[in-house]
Amino acid sequence: MSSYVDLGRLFRPKNIAIVGASSNLDSISGRPLKLLNRYNYKGGIFPVNPKYDSLHGFVCYPDVRSLPVSPDVVIIGVRANLVPDILEQCGEKNVPFVVIFSSGFAEADDPFLQEKIVSIAKKRNIRIVGPNCQGLVNFVDGVPLSFSASLDGEPLKPGNIAYVSQSGAFGFASFALSVDSGVNFRYVVTTGNQVDLDVVDFGRYIIEDKEVKLLILYLEGLEDGSKFLDLVQRAKEREIPVAVLKVGRSEVAKKAAKSHTAALTGDKAVWDAVFKQYGVISISDVEDIIDLGTIFSSPKRARGKNVAVLTTSGGAGIIMTDLLDDFGLEVPILSPEIQEKIKPYIPPFGSCLNPVDMTAQVINDPKGFPGCLDAVLECPDIDMVTVIISMITGESGRQMTEDLIAANKHTIKPINCSWLIDNKHGEAFLRQLKAEGIPLFQSLRRSAFALSALGKWNEVLSKPTTEIMVKGSPYLPNLPFMMTEYDSKRLLAYWGVPVTKERLCLSLEEALDASEEIGYPIALKVMSPQILHKTEAGAVALNLNGEEQIRNAYGRILENARKHCPDAQIEGVLVQEMVSDGLECMIGIKRDPIFGPIIVVGLGGIYVEVLKDVSMRRAPIDENMAYEMIGELKGYPLLAGARGQKRKDVKALAEVVSLVSKLACIENELEELDINPIFVLDEGKGVLVADALVLRKTKE
Amino acid sequence: MSSYVDLGRLFRPKNIAIVGASSNLDSISGRPLKLLNRYNYKGGIFPVNPKYDSLHGFVCYPDVRSLPVSPDVVIIGVRANLVPDILEQCGEKNVPFVVIFSSGFAEADDPFLQEKIVSIAKKRNIRIVGPNCQGLVNFVDGVPLSFSASLDGEPLKPGNIAYVSQSGAFGFASFALSVDSGVNFRYVVTTGNQVDLDVVDFGRYIIEDKEVKLLILYLEGLEDGSKFLDLVQRAKEREIPVAVLKVGRSEVAKKAAKSHTAALTGDKAVWDAVFKQYGVISISDVEDIIDLGTIFSSPKRARGKNVAVLTTSGGAGIIMTDLLDDFGLEVPILSPEIQEKIKPYIPPFGSCLNPVDMTAQVINDPKGFPGCLDAVLECPDIDMVTVIISMITGESGRQMTEDLIAANKHTIKPINCSWLIDNKHGEAFLRQLKAEGIPLFQSLRRSAFALSALGKWNEVLSKPTTEIMVKGSPYLPNLPFMMTEYDSKRLLAYWGVPVTKERLCLSLEEALDASEEIGYPIALKVMSPQILHKTEAGAVALNLNGEEQIRNAYGRILENARKHCPDAQIEGVLVQEMVSDGLECMIGIKRDPIFGPIIVVGLGGIYVEVLKDVSMRRAPIDENMAYEMIGELKGYPLLAGARGQKRKDVKALAEVVSLVSKLACIENELEELDINPIFVLDEGKGVLVADALVLRKTKE
CATH class of the missing domain: 3.30.1490.20 (ATP-grasp fold, A domain)
Structure with a gap:
């Protein structure tokens, strides 16, 4: 098990001090006190403000130094230039964690102040959340360390979704919208400038809680790609899917990201490749958070990608089928036996195929809807069931609600429901279904997206996480710093790559x-x-x-x-x-500042230069992954023997791709490698590198 | 102006008869009466049912024959097998329109009954809506001819969105959800089996109402592509965008479409190409209807694709920028002058570039938000403004609401707003903004989608609709029925296409x-x-x-x-x-059952066979459109002179593409044409067809 920062005393503190606590309970520095009370926090609360002797029934202290205890957490909501002194005092009191709401640090182009607090914290062994953050909430133990207005109102029920966001404003706003949509959270954390504890630290700690069923991260950048991927791997071991909203993809957005938090924003294609490789769910909107929160809150997981669509509206069923197809799921035609079971309930103008168009007439037979539902749930080919109900109202709606709830209780298969109904007619049904934990949507696209997340998560889990062995010592130091083709090929030959x-x-x-x-x-x-x-x-x-x-x-x-x-x-x-035969391909290595060496493979010539037909992964990869990469190329049929040509030696190419990915991890002076072309000969005849060029890192 | 069916008496009938009217006002045959009353319909209402003498205060007639008037519309909600006789009676009474709710016709594999009513209607000059439909509503004049439960409740305010759906269940369900989201409709129509009047007939009539600002169509199939495209062209003349939810794309969905309404489902690639060519907005979910309804309900239209993003959350601003980029809009960096104007309101950790990150501190200066808003609205480079507000609550939220409303009143530029706030804190603001007609979203993706629809609509409007002249008479009858390459090239040569x-x-x-x-x-x-x-x-x-x-x-x-x-x-x-030089391309014609000849162009060989890199349009097209097609090819750089090659004669290729598209419209016996390869020589040297094959329609 990889190591992680123990945040136990931050999430479950015995005593909390609030520096700058205000008598106005609706101000930023007043809200934490109000929230701790409202969530019925059982530990000690110590407001710190020289202006008051007491605050809302609590003794108020003039400074941290004067506190009668050593708090586990100190919340700091004062002007930025006052923070260093407060940190010094926290150090004197052996405070392990501070949460700094104050802004006006690095994001204001004043790195000195930020550096100052970082160095004090290091010296004093204080871990910082923030600055420029909106704090965090542990809903399980009722510990709100935040000033977000989204926490006003009744204390929220703890759920099993965890959300860690770099942005405080976006984090709590999207949190609030998700809560409105019925998603219950277990933890919500915002990290702001993250001068110390970052999104990944929090994620890594949180997934040790086995009640967490989904971890959502909002990232503006990453400093350490491996730390992030360790988190993702560990989450997979614990069967917790990780969804990431990574911002700053477009060129303009990148500029904004820099001025916003000085975060390092990576190359979109690399992020996409890494997310895919490691099974991270990539998201890009508030609604994705809501939809994933909705589907993963239910304990049910899919065993495959086959969906049965049950609908009272033929049209909606067809749309859903299209959307499921778009999202990579299957809607297989039901077996004749299952069709036979369904048939008695379907009027002649409906359909038993899948989508199962029950038509609105299904409500005329009380056994109709449960009959269809049970039949598809029993079908071994079906992994998930999506039910679409149009404007079915009144008693019929109530009956369908009950049928759905009953069926959901007796199956391990995920069922979700899109009920396309206005609030006036549908509210009661929808509330009841939500209370029973049936994932509910009023958009077919979002329903399909949620199911696809289940289907893909099953795929991620079923792929074994193979530790890829990388052995050997670097050979580059034996070669001239300025490399020619000849030198580059000597490097490849040393590693066993066939060259001319x-x-x-x-x-x-x-x-x-x-x-x-x-x-x-x-x-x-x-x-x-x-x-x-x-x-x-x-x-x-x-x-x-x-x-x-x-x-x-x-x-x-x-x-x-x-x-x-x-x-x-x-x-x-x-x-x-001269190599006269074979198909030209290319293999490349590009060192990404976040994720390290990225291996690229493509067909050569125009395929790369004009069509940009390449596939990439983070190195190292094994041969199976290399096969997968090659198979993703649009030009792959050419390797597989399209247009009457012989099949090429894809195996040999995959071997070399894997080999190159491994050497890139050992040759740490290698900045870029471009093998172009490598000739892939007919099956069984191997591959041959005809040209290659290594760029080494410029010496520092 | 193209001709259309005058549906005036259907949409504004003087007298309405309801056959099968029921005393139960919540049954399918009872609801129309209830709804006509509730919408305060001023014309005559004539229930028809031999069981009653009177119904809810109206005299009830035993049959249509006995009616004292000749109604403009007869609503029929009785068993299918009773319909033919009722139609005969309607004929006797010179009824111009019937709306048939009854199902159990073609979709039940009983074509005879359907054929019967069609033939009676033809003979009697009766126009049919349905059967198997849920009717229609004209909200302007308060004429509900429907039984949909979605119409229960207070009469709905007429808006300017028109919606015509083949599916009754999906149509009224998505209508209801849109109404809940604040979209006001002018007309909603469902056509069911459309044995007579179809979706296109209704669309064509509706766009003559100049108050309609968006026409939404739900199509399961089309019989006559030209009729649909005439509607689209006429809508463009009247500056009414057309959005189409076309279902039945995936293979499985196609099967369902057939069993659902026996509708002819076209090839997805052809539909996509035609939608793009004619500026149709392609949609695929309920939420798209809501979002387009929301944005087009506002009278403001964009003059370009440049968006200014104003945000209180830096993170949300970046996400929005990414999404706008995904949807093809621009987020240009603001000019130095505009940045200067904004700067005084932005704290040092914000950004003036665009996205303009005002930070949540903008609320501290009452001039801050309106100052930024006015500055970007005045900027001539900016065509649209999107405002993102995070959890700004209370008095600050009220102030921002007022500022937004004031700015929106004084600009012709579209402003939309994403306010990411929970219902408890935000409800009052959101209601006020909606009442002022400011398009409002709680999803950044949907907000970006809506703006992109404005941007693309502007592009559609700015492209002139050119009438393409096609002259000549068919030459194919002069050639053998079974064509060889030689015959095919003779045909091409006759039309002036250069052949070897x-x-x-x-x-x-x-x-x-x-x-x-x-x-x-x-x-x-x-x-x-x-x-x-x-x-x-x-x-x-x-x-x-x-x-x-x-x-x-x-x-x-x-x-x-x-x-x-x-x-x-x-x-x-x-x-x-032998042609020794030039780049191999291909030109094809494929006769689509719905849209007629489709012209296809692509690079030859592997580009077509392996990479499927082709571009298509409905024929005929002019040279400009042919250029556009060629430019869309992924392999286009090869024609333009990539990798140190000379630029090829794209002009000559475009001429031939246009020429072939035109000949395909005249040679009506031509079923398929495959020109492969056509060699495109260096610029100025023309093109040369080296192989071609014509397939003629099999004789009937």
Whole structure:
């Protein structure tokens, strides 16, 4: 089990001090006191404010130093420039956690103040939540450490959804909307500038609570990709899905992200690839939070992707089927036996296929709806059931509500319901279904999205998390800092990647010897770390057959190279076997500042340059994952043998992709690697790297 | 102006008869009476039911024949098998319109009953709404001709959204949810089996009402694509956007569509292409209806795609920017002058760039929010403003509400608002904003979708609707019914499409002569209507240089052809010039059962076969549209001169694409045309068709 910060005393503090506590219980510094009271917090509450002797029945202290206890948490809601001194006092009192609401730190382009509090906290062993945050709430134990207006009103019932957001305003606003939609939360945390504890720390701690059924994170950036992925892996072990709202994707949004929290915003394609690879649910709106909160609050999980659609409106059933298809789920035609069971309840103008169009007439037979429902629930091919009810009102609506509740109690399969009805006619039914924990929607798209999250989560869980072994020591230090194709291929050859037969030659005679040895036809390429685009420089001659052609080409390409770049340091001429066969592909490594080496594979040439047809993963990956990557390429049929061609050696390509991903994790001086082309020969014949280039990290 | 069915007497009837009227006002046949009363319908109401003498104060008649008037509309809610006789009686009374609620017609696999009522209606000049529908409502004049429970309650205020749905259950359910969300409708119509009047007839009539600001259609199928497109074009003339929920896209859904209403469901790619070409807004959920209804109910329209985002939550601003980007809108950085105007109101940790992060502190200065709002509204680069407010409550919330309302009154630019707040704190503000007609959302994605609909609608309106002239008479009747490549190219040549130089030869000697005349190298191809895949049959020899090669090849390919297909009727050997240069593209025509000839263009070979990289439009199209199509191809950079290649003759390709689209409209016997490849030479050098095949409609 990976280690994590124990936040026990923060989430369940014995004593809480509130610095800057106000007599106005609706002000930012007054609300925490009000909320702690309202949530019936049992520990000690210590307001700190030199202006008062007592506050709402509590003794008020002039400063932290004067407190009679050492509180587990100190809430700080005063002006930013007062915070350093308060922290010093907290240090004297051995306070383990502070929650700083105050803004005016890094986000105000004044890094000095922020640095100051960070250094005091480090020195004094204080862990900081914030600054510029709206605090956190532990609903299980009734501990609100926040000033959010969304907590006004009756204390909220604890649920099993946890939500950690970098943004306080968005976090609590989306929380409030979700609560209105019936989602019950277990924890909500906002981290603001997160100078110390960040979203990932909180997530990591929270998933140790086995009652948590979904962890939602709002991220503006990440400093440490591995820490985040450790959290995701651990969550998977504990069968807790992780949904992430990652902001700052578009170029304009990136600029805003920088000015907003100085957060490091990654490359969208990399984030997408990593989310997919690690089974993170990617979300992008308040409603996604509501919908996932709704579906995962129910304890039921899907065993597959097959959905039965039961509907009183044929039209709505068809729309739902389209939407489920869009979201990657299946709506299989029911088996003849199940159709037989359903048939008696379906009027001739309905349908038993799936979607099961019961028509509104199903209400005429009290056994109709439960009969259909039971039949599809019993069907072993069906993993989930979605029920769509149109404007069924009154007694019929009440009956369907009861039938749904009864069926839901007797099945382990997820059932959700879209009841398309106005509030006036539907309120009572909807309230009852919600109370029974049946996930409820009034949008077919959102209902389909929620089911797809269940289906995909099952897929994530069923994939084993394989630890990928990466062994060996870096070879790059043995090679020149400025790498040529020749050097790059030596690196690849060292790791066992098949490269073209070749020899670096320093004279024409040597080149002629080498050509004889390698066998005609051959290619000549001038090697110089200054000439990376050799073809454009005229520093390459291909398909040379025999001595005379070599004699002609040798001098010419050297002259071209010198003309193209007079200062180029020329290391020799590479004599290389020609590869006449196979499909051109490319393999690349790109070091991402957050997630480290990212492995890229694609078909070569136009496929990469024009069509951007590539697939990526975070390195290292095993061969199975490499297969998966290759299979995702739009041009994959070309490798599999489209248009009457032989199938190519996809296995060998996958091996090399996995190998390259591993070497990238060991060669820590490697910044970029571009293998282009690698020829993929016919099945069984392997692959061959014809050109490659390594860029090393610039020395610091 | 295109013609349309005048539905005036249906929408504003002087007298209405209700056949099967029931004393139970909550039954299907009782509700129309209740609703007409509640909506204070001023015309005559005539219940028809032999069981009663009077019903709820109205004289009740035993049958239609006995009515003292000739009603404009007869509502029929009795068993299906009783309908034919009622129609006969309606005919006797010269009733122009009947609305048939009864189900049990075509959708029940009993076409005879349906045919019967159709034939009676035709003979008697009666127009039918339904059967199997839930009727219609004209809210402007207070005429409910429906039994939908969604109409219970206070009479609804007329708005300016019109909604016509084939499905009654889905139509009225989504209508009810939209009403709950504050959308006001002008007309709602459900058409059911539409044996006579269909969705398009209603849409076409409704858009003549200039108060309608959005027409929403729910379609399960279409019989006549041109009639639908006439409606769309006419709506554009009247500046009424058309949004269509077209169901039955996925394969499974298609099956359901057939069993549901026996409607003809088209090919998804064709629908998508046609929607795009004609500026139809494609939707797929209840919420889309709500969101479009919300945004188009406001009279404001956008002049471009540039959005200013004003937010109290930096995080929400970034998410919104991402979403606007996803939906194709722009969030431009504000000009320095505008930034200067905004700056005084923004704390140092906010942002003036766009998104404008006002931070929650904007509430501290009463001039802050209106100051920012006015500044971005004045900015000529900005076409729309979206305001995001997080949990701002109490007095500050009230103030922001007022500021928003004031700004909205003084600008012609669309403003919408996402207020992320729970109902308890926000209800009063949201109600007030809605009352002022400010489009309001609690989802950033839906808000972005609504703005994108405004932006795209502006684009649709700014594109001129050009009438495309198609002249000429069909040439196909002059060609054999079973077409070879040679025949197909003769057709193309007749229309002026450049094809390879070639001659059909009946002997080796003739072939030798032809080769000399055309010039080496040449290709030989056996022409037979039975051998369409010539290469697979070995019936082609390419790149032949000189007499000897021709002598060798001629016999061989004929022999191969005969072996491949012993019964093939061989029409000769085609001697054809070889095209050595240019990029391979393809042009196709596919006759869609709904929309007629569809023109397809793509790059040849793998681009079409493996990558499915094609672009399509409904024919005919002009050259500008052809350019647009070509530019949409993912492989377009190859034509434009990627990877150091010369730019290809895109103009010539566009000319031919347009030409082919036009000939397809005249050659009405043409079922399919496949030009593959057409070589696109370097710029200025034209294009050349190297292979083509026409399939003609099978004779009926």
